[in-house]
Amino acid sequence: MKLSSQAQAFVLHFGEMGSRWGFNRTVGQMFALLTIHPSPLNAEQLAQALKISRGNVSMGLKELQAWRLIELHHQPGDRKDYFTAAGSIWDLARTVFEERRKRELDPTLSLLRQLLLNEPQDEQEAQAQEKIQEVYSLLELLEEFANTLSKLEHDDLLKLMKLGSGIVKLLELKSRLTGGTSSSD
Amino acid sequence: MKLSSQAQAFVLHFGEMGSRWGFNRTVGQMFALLTIHPSPLNAEQLAQALKISRGNVSMGLKELQAWRLIELHHQPGDRKDYFTAAGSIWDLARTVFEERRKRELDPTLSLLRQLLLNEPQDEQEAQAQEKIQEVYSLLELLEEFANTLSKLEHDDLLKLMKLGSGIVKLLELKSRLTGGTSSSD
DNA sequence: CTTAAGTTTCAGAAATTTCTGAAAATTGTA
DNA sequence: TACAATTTTCAGAAATTTCTGAAACTTAAG
Structure with a gap:
C-alpha cells in the first residue's frame, strides 16, 4: 500500500x-x-x-x-x-447528490410544513408566515427538480447538462408548441 | 425585539x-x-x-x-x-447556490487540473490518472451546468424546474429536430 | 482636539467534533 | 463447543471550531 x-x-x-x-x-x-x-x-x-x-x-x-x-x-x-x-464516478455523484438533498432539504421542508399549519395570531405573525410560505414554495420546487434530475437516464442527464444556453431556445420552442406565447405551466 | x-x-x-x-x-x-x-x-x-x-x-x-x-x-x-x-427569497437562494458552487467545486477542479498535467510514470499512475480524468470531466460538466442555471432568467428557471418528466419529452423533441435519433450533442 | 457612539479584533474559554486504542462483540471454522 | 481472526464500540484524549468580552479602533460632530 x-x-x-x-x-x-x-x-x-x-x-x-x-x-x-x-x-x-x-x-x-x-x-x-x-x-x-x-x-x-x-x-x-x-x-x-x-x-x-x-x-x-x-x-x-x-x-x-x-x-x-x-x-x-x-x-x-x-x-x-x-x-x-x-459503481462508476457518475453513480457516486448521483448518490452524493441524492443523499445531500435528503439531508439538506427534507428536514427543513418538514419543519416549514409544520409551521404553516398554525394560524397566525396577529399581523406580525401573518407577515412572518408569508415569508415562510415563500421559502417553503421555493424549497419544494427545488426538491422536485432535484428529484426529476435524479430520475433521468444517464443519456438524458448528459444531454441536458450539455445544452448550455440552448436550454432557453428549447424552452421557447416548447411554449410555442404547447402554450401560446406567455403563460407558464 | x-x-x-x-x-x-x-x-x-x-x-x-x-x-x-x-x-x-x-x-x-x-x-x-x-x-x-x-x-x-x-x-x-x-x-x-x-x-x-x-x-x-x-x-x-x-x-x-x-x-x-x-x-x-x-x-x-x-x-x-x-x-x-x-433581495427576494429567490435572490438569496441563487446567491447561496453560486457561493456554494464556488466553494465546493472550484478548488477541486483546480487541483485536478494540476494533477492531470503530470505525466504518469508507471502503469499504476496511469490508471489513477484515468480515474482523476473521469472525476474531472464530471465536475467540469457540473460546473458548467450550474453556471447555465445561474444565468437563466427567473421565468426560464421556473419553467425548467416545473417541467418534471416533461424534460425527457423535450429532449426527444430536440434530437428529432436537430440531431437524428441517437447522437449526443 | 476631544468626546461619545459605534464597530472590529483577537486571546483565551467553552463547546463541539473527531480520533485513538483497548475491551467487548461477532463470525467462521473445526 | 472452543478458538482465533476480525470488526465494532465507546470512554476519554486530542484537535478543531465557535463564542465571549474587554480592549483597540473608527467615525462623526462640536
Whole structure:
C-alpha cells in the first residue's frame, strides 16, 4: 500500500474538501482512496495507508455505507471485509447528490410544513408566515427538480447538462408548441 | 425585539441546519432572522434577540457579507448600521447556490487540473490518472451546468424546474429536430 | 482636539467534533 | 463447543471550531 504522489495529493485534497461535502476529513480520505485504488481494500490497509486508527476506519466505513458510497466484497479464503467505491464516478455523484438533498432539504421542508399549519395570531405573525410560505414554495420546487434530475437516464442527464444556453431556445420552442406565447405551466 | 414562537422555531432551525449549508449556528440564525424580520436590524438587536455576544454578531455579519447575503442600510439620524437580507427569497437562494458552487467545486477542479498535467510514470499512475480524468470531466460538466442555471432568467428557471418528466419529452423533441435519433450533442 | 457612539479584533474559554486504542462483540471454522 | 481472526464500540484524549468580552479602533460632530 504505497501511494503515488498523485494519489496522495488526490486523497489529501478530498480530505480537506470533505467537510464542505458533508463528511469529515478521514471519511473523505477513505472515500477518495477507495475511488482511485484499482482493487478492493480492507480496513487494515486503509488504516495503514492513511495513518489513522483501526477504530476510526471502522466508523468511517460505517458512515460511507450509510451514504451508500461503498460496497463490500470478499476474497476467497480470506475472512477480511474488502471495500470498493460503489459503481462508476457518475453513480457516486448521483448518490452524493441524492443523499445531500435528503439531508439538506427534507428536514427543513418538514419543519416549514409544520409551521404553516398554525394560524397566525396577529399581523406580525401573518407577515412572518408569508415569508415562510415563500421559502417553503421555493424549497419544494427545488426538491422536485432535484428529484426529476435524479430520475433521468444517464443519456438524458448528459444531454441536458450539455445544452448550455440552448436550454432557453428549447424552452421557447416548447411554449410555442404547447402554450401560446406567455403563460407558464 | 420579541420573536413570535413561529419566528423562534424558524430561526433555531436555520441555526441547526446552518452547518449543512456551509455556515455555523449563529450565522444561520442571524441570516434566518434577517430574512423573516420585516425591517432592518442593527447588531445590538441581533445580539439581544439571539442571546449571543456583540463580538460574535460582528463576525457573523462579516461572514454574511462575504456570502453577499445581507445588505447595509442607514436610518436617518442614527449612526448604527442596519442590515436586511439581500433581495427576494429567490435572490438569496441563487446567491447561496453560486457561493456554494464556488466553494465546493472550484478548488477541486483546480487541483485536478494540476494533477492531470503530470505525466504518469508507471502503469499504476496511469490508471489513477484515468480515474482523476473521469472525476474531472464530471465536475467540469457540473460546473458548467450550474453556471447555465445561474444565468437563466427567473421565468426560464421556473419553467425548467416545473417541467418534471416533461424534460425527457423535450429532449426527444430536440434530437428529432436537430440531431437524428441517437447522437449526443 | 476631544468626546461619545459605534464597530472590529483577537486571546483565551467553552463547546463541539473527531480520533485513538483497548475491551467487548461477532463470525467462521473445526 | 472452543478458538482465533476480525470488526465494532465507546470512554476519554486530542484537535478543531465557535463564542465571549474587554480592549483597540473608527467615525462623526462640536
